[in-house]
Amino acid sequence: MNALFSRLRLSLVLALCTFAWAMPTHAALVEGRDYVKLAAPRPQETQGKIEVIEFFSWGCPHCDHLHPLLTQWAAKLPANVTLIRVPISLGRPQWGQLVRTYYSLQATGDLARLDTALFDAIHRQKQQLYNQANITAWVVQQGVDEAKFTAAYNSFNVSTRSQHAEQLSREYQVDGIPAIYVAGRYQALGNDFNTMLANTTQLIEMAGK
Numbered sequence: 001m002n003a004l005f006s007r008l009r010l011s012l013v014l015a016l017c018t019f020a021w022a023m024p025t026h027a028a029l030v031e032g033r034d035y036v037k038l039a040a041p042r043p044q045e046t047q048g049k050i051e052v053i054e055f056f057s058w059g060c061p062h063c064d065h066l067h068p069l070l071t072q073w074a075a076k077l078p079a080n081v082t083l084i085r086v087p088i089s090l091g092r093p094q095w096g097q098l099v100r101t102y103y104s105l106q107a108t109g110d111l112a113r114l115d116t117a118l119f120d121a122i123h124r125q126k127q128q129l130y131n132q133a134n135i136t137a138w139v140v141q142q143g144v145d146e147a148k149f150t151a152a153y154n155s156f157n158v159s160t161r162s163q164h165a166e167q168l169s170r171e172y173q174v175d176g177i178p179a180i181y182v183a184g185r186y187q188a189l190g191n192d193f194n195t196m197l198a199n200t201t202q203l204i205e206m207a208g209k
Contacts, residue, residue, distance in 0.1 A: 029206070034199045035186045042171060042184035049082045050207050052200060055169055055179045057087055057095045058102075058118045059130070063178045066193045067119055070178075073197045081204055088169040090177065094130035096162070100153055101135050103161045107152040110144050117142065183207035 029035055044051045054070065056063040074083045087102040089095035101118075105111040121127045121138060129135050132153060140146045152158055172181060180188040180196060182203040190196030 029199060029202050033189065035188055035203055038172075038181075038185055038187065042181075044184050046082050046084075049080055050183050050204055051082055051084055052077075052204065053084045053086055053168075053172075053181045055086050055088050055172070055174045055177050055181075057089065057092075057177060058098045058122055059092070059095045060177050061123060064119045064123045066178045066196075067116065069193050069197060071116075073200075080208070086165050086168060088165055088174065088177065090169075090174075097130050097132065097135060099162045099165055100132075100158055101129075101139075103158045103165075104149055104152040104155075105139070105144070107155070107158060108144060108148050110139070110142075110149075114139065114142055114144075 031037060056066075058064075070083075077083060087099045089099055098118075102111065105114055118129070122129055127134070127138060129138055136146065136149060136153070139149055172179070172187075180200050182188060182200060185207060186203045188196050188200040188203055190199050
């Protein structure tokens with residue numbers, strides 16, 4: 001009797017293990033709830049890689065909340081995926097100054113170290129970094145060369161890149177930020193930012209098939 005019970009118990013355990021192995025690691029995404037498929041797919045600019053684009057602004061409080069989560073998530077991306085962050089203004093002149101600031105700091109090589117600091121300055125220190133004078137004074141306090149930053153800020157290259165960012169947001173029909181797009185085909189959705197990033201991960205898998 002004990003031997004029979006042991007065999008039945010072993011069979012049950014094996015069946016449960018087989019069932020668990022066969023179960024998917026995550027539920028399938030639902031279009032309209034977890035993502036939106038773009039009516040007109042956008043061409044990718046990076047050959048051989050899946051592009052993930054985040055439209056954002058340092059002035060946006062929601063982008064501020066997403067930023068630390070996105071940073072952690074992006075650190076685990078596979079080699080065939082590239083994250084492209086695109087600052088936009090959504091028609092707000094003050095945020096337009098931040099678009100220029102982003103590409104200016106990129107040009108001077110100071111973007112990586114001041115990215116999070118700018119979110120902190122605007123949303124926790126309540127600094128009004130919405131005009132060139134205030135922005136320049138702040139970046140100089142952070143150790144940025146004033147002459148190099150000013151030259152970059154007023155350069156044709158930064159103007160062109162800023163205009164391209166705004167044009168790209170119009171092509172994607174971005175009406176709110178943060179907004180995340182995958183492979184020029186999908187926009188990730190979610191009730192919270194953790195869910196949005198989890199859905200983005202699955203969209204990357206979909207795009208790679």
